[in-house]
Amino acid sequence: MGDLVQLLVSGTATGAIYALAALGFTLLWQAAGVINFAQGEFVMLPAFAMLAGLAFGLPVWLAFLIACVLAAIVLGAGFKQVVVDPLIRHGVIPLVIATLGLAIAVKSTVRAGFSAEAHPLPSPFPTGQLSIAGINVSYADIGTLALAGAIVIGLQAFLNRTVTGRAMQAVAQNTESARVLGIDVRRMVLYVFLINAVLAVVAALLIAPTYLAKFDMGDSIGLKAFFAAIIGGFNQTRGALLGGVLIGVLENLVGFYISPAYKEGVALVLFLGVILLRPEGLLGKAEERKV
Amino acid sequence: MSAPARRAAMLVAIVAALAIGAAFLKRSDVYLLTLTMVYLMATFGLNLTVGYAGQMSLGQAAFFGIGAYVAAIALKAGVPFLAVMPIAAVACFVIGLALGFPALRVQHHYLAFATLGFNVLVYLILRNEEQVTGGTYGISAIPRPTILGVSFEGHLAYFHFTLASLVALGALLWWLLRSPWGRAFAALRDNPIRAESLGVNITAYTLLAFAIGAACAGVGGVYYASLVEFIEPGPFHFSTSLMMLLAVIIGGSGRFYGPVVGTIIIILLPELLRGSSHEALKFMQKWYLVFFGLAVVALMVWLPGGIVSLADRFRRRSTS
Numbered sequence: 001m002g003d004l005v006q007l008l009v010s011g012t013a014t015g016a017i018y019a020l021a022a023l024g025f026t027l028l029w030q031a032a033g034v035i036n037f038a039q040g041e042f043v044m045l046p047a048f049a050m051l052a053g054l055a056f057g058l059p060v061w062l063a064f065l066i067a068c069v070l071a072a073i074v075l076g077a078g079f080k081q082v083v084v085d086p087l088i089r090h091g092v093i094p095l096v097i098a099t100l101g102l103a104i105a106v107k108s109t110v111r112a113g114f115s116a117e118a119h120p121l122p123s124p125f126p127t128g129q130l131s132i133a134g135i136n137v138s139y140a141d142i143g144t145l146a147l148a149g150a151i152v153i154g155l156q157a158f159l160n161r162t163v164t165g166r167a168m169q170a171v172a173q174n175t176e177s178a179r180v181l182g183i184d185v186r187r188m189v190l191y192v193f194l195i196n197a198v199l200a201v202v203a204a205l206l207i208a209p210t211y212l213a214k215f216d217m218g219d220s221i222g223l224k225a226f227f228a229a230i231i232g233g234f235n236q237t238r239g240a241l242l243g244g245v246l247i248g249v250l251e252n253l254v255g256f257y258i259s260p261a262y263k264e265g266v267a268l269v270l271f272l273g274v275i276l277l278r279p280e281g282l283l284g285k286a287e288e289r290k291v
Numbered sequence: 292m293s294a295p296a297r298r299a300a301m302l303v304a305i306v307a308a309l310a311i312g313a314a315f316l317k318r319s320d321v322y323l324l325t326l327t328m329v330y331l332m333a334t335f336g337l338n339l340t341v342g343y344a345g346q347m348s349l350g351q352a353a354f355f356g357i358g359a360y361v362a363a364i365a366l367k368a369g370v371p372f373l374a375v376m377p378i379a380a381v382a383c384f385v386i387g388l389a390l391g392f393p394a395l396r397v398q399h400h401y402l403a404f405a406t407l408g409f410n411v412l413v414y415l416i417l418r419n420e421e422q423v424t425g426g427t428y429g430i431s432a433i434p435r436p437t438i439l440g441v442s443f444e445g446h447l448a449y450f451h452f453t454l455a456s457l458v459a460l461g462a463l464l465w466w467l468l469r470s471p472w473g474r475a476f477a478a479l480r481d482n483p484i485r486a487e488s489l490g491v492n493i494t495a496y497t498l499l500a501f502a503i504g505a506a507c508a509g510v511g512g513v514y515y516a517s518l519v520e521f522i523e524p525g526p527f528h529f530s531t532s533l534m535m536l537l538a539v540i541i542g543g544s545g546r547f548y549g550p551v552v553g554t555i556i557i558i559l560l561p562e563l564l565r566g567s568s569h570e571a572l573k574f575m576q577k578w579y580l581v582f583f584g585l586a587v588v589a590l591m592v593w594l595p596g597g598i599v600s601l602a603d604r605f606r607r608r609s610t611s
Contacts, residue, residue, distance in 0.1 A: 086592045093347065096403070097540050098591040100533055105584025112577045219530070223411065226404050261419040268408030275401060276393045 002135045007252045013141040014210075015228075015248020016148035020203040021221055022228035022240035023152070024196035029234060030172035031192040034084055035096050038103040040222025042075050042197065047204040047213035048110060051119055060124050068201045076197035080190060103218065110215040118217075121208035144206045151202055152241060155195070159237070168192060220264070227267040231274045233284020242282055246270065306458060313450050319566065322518075325450045327559045328457045329514045334538050334550035335464055336507020341536065342545030343468065344500035345480035350390070350406030351535045353413040354383045354505040356527030358512020360417065363430040363522055372436030376513050383509030387502035395494055395501070402501065410529035417524040429523030433516050453514055460510065465547065467503075476500055480545065537583075541590055543597025552598050556583070 021043055028034045036042070046067040053063030083102060087095045125143030129136040159165040170178040171188040179185050203221070204213075211217065228247050232239025247267045255263040274281060313321050333355045340348045358379040365375045394405035417424045424430070435444045436452070443452040467473045475496050478486040487493050516522050534557045542553025564576040575582075594600065 083588060090591070090595050094591045094595045096347065097537065098588045100537060101584045101587025101591070103584070104533070104537075105581050105588070108578070108580035108584060112581060223407065227408065230401070230404060259419075262415055265408075265412045265415050268405075268412050271408055272393060272405065275396075275405070279396065279401075 003256070005135045006137060007256055008249060009137050009145075010141045011249035011252030012245055013144040013148075013248070014207075014252070015245035016145055016152075017203050017207045017244075018221070018224040018228050018247055019241045019244025020148055020151065020199045020206075021225035022232070022244045023155070023237060024199040025225045026229045026232075026234065026237055026240045027172075027192050028196050029229070030237075031168060032080075032084065032189050033088065033092065035092060035099070036196075037096055037099040037222065038106060038218075039200070039225050040218025040220070041103045041106040042071075042200040042218070043204045043207065043221050044110065044213070044215065044218040045075065045106060045204075046071050046201040047121060047208040047217070048114060048119075050201075050205065050208070051121060051213055054122065060122060064124075064201065064205055067204070068198050071197040071201045072194045074197075075200065076194040077190065079197075080193040084193075103222075107215050107218065114215075116215060118212040118214040121205075121213050123209035124205060140209065147202070148206065151199070155199075156237070164188075164191070224267055227271045230281055231267075231270055233281025236281065236283045236285070239281050239283040306454065310451060310454060313447060318446055321446050321450050323559060323562050325446075325453050325518055326515075326562070327554055328453050329511050329518055330535070330538075330558050331550060331554045332457060332460055332511030332514065333508040334535050334542075334554045335461060336504040336511070337535055338504075338539045338544060338547075338550045339464065339468075339476070339507070340501045340504035341539050342543075342549065343473070343476040343480060344497045345483075346395075346497055346501060347403035347536065348406045348501060348504065349403050349529065349532045349536060350410040350413075351504070351508050352527045352529060352531035353406070353410040354387065354508035355512040355515065355531070355535075356413055356417060356524070357383055357386065358509030359516040359522050359527070360424055360430070360512075361509070362513040362516040363433045364423070366434050366436075366517065367430070367432070371438075372513075372517070373438060376510055379509040379513045380506040383512075384502045384506040387505030388498060391498045391501045395497055406532070407529055410527075410532050414524055414528055417527060424524070427523060429521060431521040433520045433522065435517050435520070449518065453518070456510075456514065460507065464507075468547070477545075537587055541587060541597055543599030546597065546599045549597050549599045 021039055024042075025036060025039050028036055049067040049070055050060075050063045053066055054060065058066070083098055084095065087098055123140050123143075124147075125140045127139065129138050130142065157165075159169055167178070167183045168188045168191060170181065170183055171185050172192075175185060178188075207221065208217075211220075224244070224247055228243030229240050230243070231246060232241065232243030247270060250270060251263050251266045254266050309324070313324065316324070333351055337348060337351045340346050361379040361382055362375050365378060366372065370378075390405060390409050391402060394402040418426055420426070421428075435442075435449055437443065443449045468476070475486065475491045478489070479491055479493055479496055483493055515526075538553030538557045539550050540553070541556065542551065543549030561576065561579050564572050564579060567573070567576075590597070596603075
């Protein structure tokens with residue numbers, strides 16, 4: 001019983017990290033029609049930026065803030081300006097291919113120019129465990145859940161309660177009507193890219209202490225983010241959360257009760273099941289085909 | 292000479308030059324050329340999926356791996372090469388159908404994710420099922436074929452055998468694309484809605500294109516296993532699939548010879564750089580993938596039709 005609860009909690013914590021990456025992925029798709037295959041690399045780069053900050057003797061929180069600013073400039077505005085804007089008119093596939101190329105270039109730059117080794121990032125949370133009634137939960141898991149939860153709730157509040165947030169939703173739902181209503185579509189799309197970049201930094205901060213920062217760490221995170229987004233429903237923000245947590249928890253359960261060797265396959269099986277039975281995703285709405 | 296005849300003559304000349312020229316090359320260079328041709332079998336197949344049926348497949352390396360492992364196990368058990376090839380092709384074809392069916396029912400970018408996940412799964416199986424696949428130690432001492440008493444054991448003999456097989460596979464695909472059946476593929480890519488209204492069953496054709504592409508990769512895998520004589524899971528990681536897809540796209544997807552250019556860029560060039568001892572080339576080798584990745588982005592911005600489409604551009608300019 002204690003095992004199960006621990007597995008559920010740590011699975012939810014890992015899933016929350018996947019959900020952050022998936023959330024950014026979904027937002028980009030909704031607002032800008034972009035499928036970003038470099039999403040995993042968007043998590044990897046800030047992890048290395050924070051490592052560099054720590055190497056200069058900065059405290060973790062300052063390294064994190066600097067990484068957020070850098071990510072917003074490079075992975076947010078820069079990515080939009082240099083890669084997405086010139087390509088979006090060619091359609092989805094050239095853009096997907098370009099982000100694949102970008103992923104390879106980023107990964108290889110880190111490997112060739114920095115290091116091919118795995119580096120631990122110090123955890124922002126204290127070590128040790130909380131024990132209640134024989135059930136042990138690590139502070140890192142609690143902290144991860146708290147921080148990821150706060151970010152998600154904050155983001156939802158921003159999207160639903162503020163004028164800017166609602167304008168962004170309007171752009172995501174129907175770009176043309178939003179433009180007619182006088183919403184500055186270009187600026188809203190830019191905000192989405194900025195939010196995606198910052199979400200990636202948070203995911204990096206949470207995942208690198210346990211799973212280590214390595215040039216190819218993005219492969220696994222990116223993959224989980226795609227699957228989480230599709231499992232939950234590609235066009236629903238809440239879907240990304242559900243998908244991420246579902247993958248995190250099931251991976252933990254499969255790793256413990258069945259075989260750790262096949263943990264990585266969980267997301268695919270879940271994905272295949274979902275597209276067979278409910279192609280629009282667990283929470284998604286079916287999209288009309290535009291002729 | 293008419294254009295198709297000129298093209299055919301050029302092709303014959305290139306194949307003949309390769310066949311004769313290989314005898315004057317170093318053993319390692321012949322190996323590299325053979326390796327490139329083996330990968331070309333897989334990328335030719337992928338071009339059918341990507342270029343002609345307009346689908347993104349990110350699992351070609353998984354089919355390549357399935358072909359290679361089927362070949363390794365069967366060849367070591369004494370099954371003749373000519374029987375192994377169809378077994379691997381059919382296995383990959385059937386798996387392709389089973390994988391493509393659920394994915395293609397939904398939306399076309401779902402095939403990309405399904406194949407990507409499939410590749411991860413296949414890699415895990417290759418690594419973990421040690422009784423069958425040898426795990427990370429892989430399978431060694433894979434024999435090269437002897438067909439009708441002729442041994443293709445030597446590196447030159449195997450090169451010629453692979454070249455002949457590649458030409459045969461290419462001819463088969465060429466014929467397939469020229470048939471009415473193949474023309475439906477192109478119709479489907481160029482305007483799926485129009486094609487559907489003309490009675491082309493989009494899902495069935497796309498699924499078939501994908502499964503045939505997978506079967507080509509399986510055949511490539513058979514030749515790969517026999518060429519390297521030792522296989523382990525490494526080369527069948529999904530990063531290879533990404534490279535294969537990029538090879539097709541940068542070469543020029545939907546153009547018959549596109550994959551040739553792309554495969555030379557992803558397989559032959561980096562290996563040639565690795566073999567050199569010159570300082571500047573060593574630097575290039577280390578940063579090759581960085582340049583490659585950036586070049587892909589640049590190519591998508593300025594030349595989405597791929598490198599082969601450059602020829603068209605020049606031709607258009609010179610005639611106008």
